[in-house]
Amino acid sequence: MVTMLQNIRIILINTFHPGNIGSAARAMKTMGLSDLCLVTPQRFPAADANSMAAGALDVLENARVFNDLDDAIADCSLVIGTSARSRSHSFSRPMLEAEQSADKLLTESSRNPVALVFGQETMGLTNSELEKCHFHTTIDANPDYPVLNVASAIQILCYEIFKASTKVEVTLNDSDDEPEYPLNKDLDRFYQHLEKTLTDIDFIIQQHPGLVMTRLRRLFNRARPEAKELNMLRGILNAAQKSAAKNG
Amino acid sequence: MVTMLQNIRIILINTFHPGNIGSAARAMKTMGLSDLCLVTPQRFPAADANSMAAGALDVLENARVFNDLDDAIADCSLVIGTSARSRSHSFSRPMLEAEQSADKLLTESSRNPVALVFGQETMGLTNSELEKCHFHTTIDANPDYPVLNVASAIQILCYEIFKASTKVEVTLNDSDDEPEYPLNKDLDRFYQHLEKTLTDIDFIIQQHPGLVMTRLRRLFNRARPEAKELNMLRGILNAAQKSAAKNG
Numbered sequence: 001m002v003t004m005l006q007n008i009r010i011i012l013i014n015t016f017h018p019g020n021i022g023s024a025a026r027a028m029k030t031m032g033l034s035d036l037c038l039v040t041p042q043r044f045p046a047a048d049a050n051s052m053a054a055g056a057l058d059v060l061e062n063a064r065v066f067n068d069l070d071d072a073i074a075d076c077s078l079v080i081g082t083s084a085r086s087r088s089h090s091f092s093r094p095m096l097e098a099e100q101s102a103d104k105l106l107t108e109s110s111r112n113p114v115a116l117v118f119g120q121e122t123m124g125l126t127n128s129e130l131e132k133c134h135f136h137t138t139i140d141a142n143p144d145y146p147v148l149n150v151a152s153a154i155q156i157l158c159y160e161i162f163k164a165s166t167k168v169e170v171t172l173n174d175s176d177d178e179p180e181y182p183l184n185k186d187l188d189r190f191y192q193h194l195e196k197t198l199t200d201i202d203f204i205i206q207q208h209p210g211l212v213m214t215r216l217r218r219l220f221n222r223a224r225p226e227a228k229e230l231n232m233l234r235g236i237l238n239a240a241q242k243s244a245a246k247n248g
Numbered sequence: 249m250v251t252m253l254q255n256i257r258i259i260l261i262n263t264f265h266p267g268n269i270g271s272a273a274r275a276m277k278t279m280g281l282s283d284l285c286l287v288t289p290q291r292f293p294a295a296d297a298n299s300m301a302a303g304a305l306d307v308l309e310n311a312r313v314f315n316d317l318d319d320a321i322a323d324c325s326l327v328i329g330t331s332a333r334s335r336s337h338s339f340s341r342p343m344l345e346a347e348q349s350a351d352k353l354l355t356e357s358s359r360n361p362v363a364l365v366f367g368q369e370t371m372g373l374t375n376s377e378l379e380k381c382h383f384h385t386t387i388d389a390n391p392d393y394p395v396l397n398v399a400s401a402i403q404i405l406c407y408e409i410f411k412a413s414t415k416v417e418v419t420l421n422d423s424d425d426e427p428e429y430p431l432n433k434d435l436d437r438f439y440q441h442l443e444k445t446l447t448d449i450d451f452i453i454q455q456h457p458g459l460v461m462t463r464l465r466r467l468f469n470r471a472r473p474e475a476k477e478l479n480m481l482r483g484i485l486n487a488a489q490k491s492a493a494k495n496g
Contacts, residue, residue, distance in 0.1 A: 026395075030390055148403075151400075204490060216480075229463060236451050240449045
């Protein structure tokens with residue numbers, strides 16, 4: 001899995017604010033990506049980039065700078081360009097949802113380097129840059145204000161890539177963290193105690209007793225009380241019974 | 249659909265950098281959300297917030313400020329708290345993936361306001377804030393560096409909500425099968441009633457009262473009682489109180 005994520009390259013073209021390069025590095029690292037390529041960034045390295053990268057300075061320090069998009073994608077077998085939905089209408093290139101792009105990138109990355117390309121902050125990718133991409137991708141957004149900043153767009157797409165990678169992975173068991181649960185026979189005893197108490201306090205009488213208990217079982221089943229919690233509940237029932245019994 | 253998204257509230261607690269409030273507003277608007285609530289923000293309104301909000305100034309201007317999380321969620325029937333995965337291990341609250349949370353919020357929002365809560369930038373939500381949530385949610389991330397900044401986390405979750413909303417489109421019929429849930433203020437009243445009853449039956453006395461209620465809240469939060477079930481529980485409390493009161 002790690003090798004697949006390592007094969008997924010994020011390319012930023014003509015980035016204007018160095019802070020966005022730092023944010024990109026951080027977004028990438030939170031989602032397990034590390035291969036950052038910059039095509040003609042306005043300013044890099046830069047203090048703003050470092051401060052926005054936070055704990056992802058390593059990604060920034062390993063970033064490669066290119067003069068040309070062609071050089072940055074030379075060894076890639078799949079290149080996906082990001083675009084506002086409206087922009088790409090004029091192209092007959094397939095437009096993918098973020099999730100679909102992530103799946104495609106991940107699948108192909110098991111064999112070859114692949115790239116996801118972001119354009120300049122305000123302009124996005126130029127037509128000639130979009131032409132170099134096999135697919136275009138867009139992020140579903142509010143049609144009245146689909147204006148994600150580039151850092152947000154990178155974060156979302158990296159998140160979809162990471163999510164796709166976890167689907168492939170063998171799921172490790174969390175069971176060690178599981179609390180201790182009561183045995184079923186202890187639960188049965190609790191329900192008997194509960195029914196007896198509800199009778200003692202005159203809650204079960206006029207109502208249909210079966211239905212009350214059915215509802216309560218359903219409620220407690222959903223909560224799935226732990227062993228400790230069940231003990232506490234039994235303590236409460238004892239208190240209610242004692243308090244009712246004083247009337248004799 | 250629009251009305252459902254309008255019923256989904258984003259709550260930020262103790263936000264330190266006003267810029268993050270602005271980023272939140274922008275992230276929300278890109279994903280069709282508009283109801284921003286701030287609990288004791290460090291500084292608001294603030295110029296930094298306005299500049300980061302970009303075209304989402306309207307969301308910022310309509311943001312409501314509260315002194316207390318309880319007030320911000322009083323009219324909500326579902327509250328989901330965000331948390332780093334490691335943080336919530338000690339809680340036995342169900343931990344949802346971002347996508348699952350989005351589905352739950354969207355479904356319930358067809359009936360009542362619902363809330364997604366984010367804690368302070370570095371500390372996240374406190375234990376007592378997490379206790380007030382029906383579910384905890386986390387964002388799948390690189391286990392070696394899961395450090396998303398709050399603006400990124402908000403962007404991803406709002407994106408999942410918007411994505412869920414595009415899936416639902418006409419299928420409002422799902423929600424018809426969902427039971428009706430009580431509002432948070434009704435739950436609060438139930439917990440007050442419960443505490444009073446436990447005192448009446450002498451269960452709360454020698455034990456630490458706060459801890460008992462914390463445990464019970466956790467248990468009932470997991471079960472997430474439906475409105476009908478809550479009525480039944482209140483009936484049981486009334487019976488227990490009446491039965492205890494006979495002793496004078």
